[in-house]
Amino acid sequence: MADAVARDLPTTRYCATPDVYTKQLAEQPGFAEARLALDVESRQMVARGIFAAQTGITRIPVVVHVIWNNDDQNLSDEQVRSQIDVLNQDFRKTNPDISRLPEAFKALAEDAQVEFALATTDPNGADTDGITRTHTDTTSFSYDDAIKFDSSGGKDAWPADAYLNLWVGRLGGRLLGYAQFPGGAASTDGVVILNTAFGTVGTASSPFGLGRTATHEIGHWLNLNHIWGDEPGCVGTDKVEDTPNQADANTGKPEFPHVSCNNAPSGDLFVDYMDYVDDDVMVMFSAGQVARMQACLEGPRNTFEILTDSYVTEKNRHRGSGADTN
Template identity: 60%
Template sequence: MAVHRRLLDQDPGYARRRSRIEEHAFRAMRGTIVQRPGCTRIPVVVHVVYNTDEQNISREQIDSQIEILNEDFRKANADISTVPAPFAPVAADARLLFALATSDPDGNPTDGITRTRTDVSGFVDDDKVKADASGGKDAWPADEYLNIWVCPLSGGLLGYAQFPGGPAATDGVVVTYTGFGNMGTARAPFDLGRTTTHEIGHWLNLFHIWGDDGTGCSGSDFVDDTPNQGGANLGKPTFPKVSCDNGPDGDMFMNYMDYVDDDTMVMFTEGQVARMQACLDGPRSAIGEMVSCTPLHPKALPKDAPKEFTKEPIKDPPKERPKDNPKEFVKEPVKESVKEGPKDLIKDGIKDGIKDGGKDGIKDGIKDGGKELPKDNPKDFGKDPGLEPGKWKPLDPPPKQIFEVPTKQLVEGPVGGKQAFENPLPGGWGNQPVQPMQPMQPAQPLQPFVLATGQAPSGASLKPPVADGGGEQDQSQALLGEYAQLLAQYAQLYQQGMLDQQGMLAWQQAWAAYVQLGGR
């Protein structure tokens, strides 16, 4: 927060960018922005800046931190089972993976690690570690890499981060060498790599869980499913820890965005995941690549962990499937479809999908499992961010030509018994290195993502479309363009074998909405 306030004072454009980022996050939380499907894998560069040989941490220690990040952000950490029962239903998979980069900014091979000896015995939060000129190391391009600086920090500082919207030259996170990974120089009680998990949460636009108002009860982290609490928790609190009249369950001190010891913070919530995904769809949309959400370590998950994959029984499958669909596409008939709201359709994107009429994430959103689409009123589709409950009909699959791709990638998977997809990465997830994201090529020229400004695009109207074909059709055309781009992305993901059953249903839903708007 000190970095955030410093940037507000020094950079006049920072406040404007932050305002737009929060507007985009708000729209995403209400469901007016469709979030990317599947998981996102982010290339990482670790800048080791050391004053003594001990501080020049090993590759093994760096690998241990990457593995911890992958477990924590995929809800695959073994200690997720310690979440108290009242908070367990909102513990969520953030659908994020991390890997050391294999190509540097000049296109040369790299192990994703830089090493710089410095005369500085201890850095602070003034960003000097992020520049060659001040004894640190210059950042790699922030739109291609997550920059992590590991260095000696002074004054008991464990780490700090920069929120999205700050200068590219200082974008990333900083972690002390005694709080990075779970071996080597890592020292208890901050020896399980959770400092880096916490700081990357900030990098993805998460605030502290207590709302950064000191010990008061008026602050907010802009997430509905994290209880209001009176200040940071330290050490190892005992559940329940009540503050701000938040009994009987009290503070969610086991959240990664509190200040407790590493062995006590174990979870993100669905609301926090929605904010992180909004950040990836908005200010950080250029970074990372979309990959399959194959579970990392199924054996390490608690017995009930796969709930987010198979939480609700699936009944009444879509009536149509491609006629030429190979038998391997579904090894056993799908006997179930989404019921009682698409709780798992985009679960980690918007607070448990869109449940109970959207009251937990989208006030007037989708209800009753997406059973009906607006039958005869597409004109009002873009009028209100939420669609009227009870106005949906069963979805037909997208047209056959979209599905006509090889299906060699589809294999029997471990989750739910069937219909998981083969991991496309040789050697599994782990620390598999990745290249910076290559932008998708949509099927037709479409408008690129622009951060929400509250202004209509040039020539566009904010009024709902009308039947007379006048200029007010522009908004409908803009919506059609957005859906066309989304459908092109789904098609590419399918061709790469990266859509699981939930992704297929989401694709069908997007296609149905596209058709209702007049798309063909």
């Protein structure tokens, strides 16, 4: 069984977030309009530069729903905690491997001012370690959201306005994970990750064993697009000004510079978390991406806390935007 699973492990990054997005556009009334309004609002916020003076750190409580069929899929607490550690390094720009950034990209890298912690209180007010564990008869899941419901062998979401839901389990089709953009249904809001691409210990496996799949997918959850805009041939856009236009996804371990779309001399920003490279290559978010994430936290995901200095204050960012909150 272990050999069969190993043969089916992904060797190239595949994120199904665009597939989920397309499905939502077709099936969810009002979703397209909500997304368009959010993009317009995000561009306006970024253009006003309202995040330059921000000093608070947004704190996001996380619940990890471990969905397991075989014993080796029931991830250890240590593996779960290792993923939280990676997220806090990546989103605060304290990841040690950022030192490998090419000199041309160092000025672009930015601290996202977002931190994550396993939840300590469940939706009923009881103490929790922030981890749920569900045995399932389902041998693998797809991006149809079945993993997100008790009724289909998964686990129901905790309230999406109070927690970031991370579902971890066996995924088929060499899928590494997917996320739901802001504006979707609360019952499916969150991120799904393959169990062998979660954290840095235990079942975490190369080339996706450094926890960067969750970093990538949470970028989507905070309204970031793939850096090439999901349209090949230099016509796509990630709606971020400081990321160079690039022709398509980069995979594996590109060498600097990788030039496309007339973006010489530095070429593609393939070291960015929102590209498709291996975990040990992606090491940064750009300042423009951080501004877009902060616009999301100012708008549809404005229900989380801000830590200021040594105390916590309730986040109150309702500014009359009319943005949908999950």
